Amino acid sequence: MRIIFLLFALSLELSFGYAQPNKKLIVKCLDLENPDTAILYYPLENHIKVYYNTPDSNDFTLSIIGGKIKKVDDHYIIQVQDRNRVTLMVHGNNQTNRSIDKVYFFIKDYKEPAAMLCGIKGGHVSLKKLLKEQKISLNLHENPFLKQNFKVKEFKLTINDGIQNVSFVSNSEYLTSEQKAALKKLKKGQKFYIEDLILIDAQNKGIKATPTAFIVD
Known part of the structure; x- marks a missing residue:
């Protein structure tokens, strides 16, 4: 029973560690070795790029739960506020299809190098x-x-x-x-x-x- 529980907990962590597959929405975490890994570090500034693969690829707005986000040049910076989970929501502004797509990020505490x-x-x-x-x-x-x-x-x-x-x-x-x-x-x-x-x-x-x-x- 203990082994099953540990495997279940590990699967949960891994599932939060990677962006949910979404044909329309791609988020790249620029600070990570693997940018497809959906992990943010607290309290660092986390740099991301958002690609919204629709005919109106530039016609979207972002909102966030559990953090702050701002645009800098061609990318965005996220600062974590909720150390349990951050949710990024992309709102399509197409008049005929006002969709909302989400990416869930797993949060890790940053440790100063020693x-x-x-x-x-x-x-x-x-x-x-x-x-x-x-x-x-x-x-x-x-x-x-x-x-x-x-x-x-x-x-x-x-x-x-x-x-x-x-x-x-x-x-x-x-x-x-x-x-x-x-x-x-x-x-x-x-x-x-x-x-x-x-x-x-x-x-x-x-x-x-x-x-x-x-x-x-």
Whole structure:
């Protein structure tokens, strides 16, 4: 019985994850790896394109339940308000056929990228593995479906030497020789931090990132 329930719950999630098939209405989610996947992220601005395949393809109006929508250039931006579901309704304005078509979106919470070393997002890390690292990475897998066109522009490695915090800056995702030398001097149980991350997307727009703390094993 438990297995049947889990399969049913999974099928519901998948059904909400994809736009309902509709010959007249096509909605593309431009921020997703697969734009045909009907998923919106909260609280991001979600960019979509709407194609209404009728003879009056430009003669329609949009309304939305559970969010806000605005037109920007040749596409639309949706901001989620109801974190359970957003419904987009397309109203055909043809005088002879005033139809209404709908697309239901599945909502996911956006998680800020965080720095990773040795494949972990903070916590205990082996010094032996740490000294083999060449660069930091980001936990992008925590936002499935979303395009991850992020680039690390800058980050700071901060170490407490027992007296004060000492910071070393890198202007890319790669550890500098100065940062590597500082890591090499770490003792077991000592803490260090990856902070002040500056990320940019494909449009050079700044992206917030979460600092992380590590303890040397």
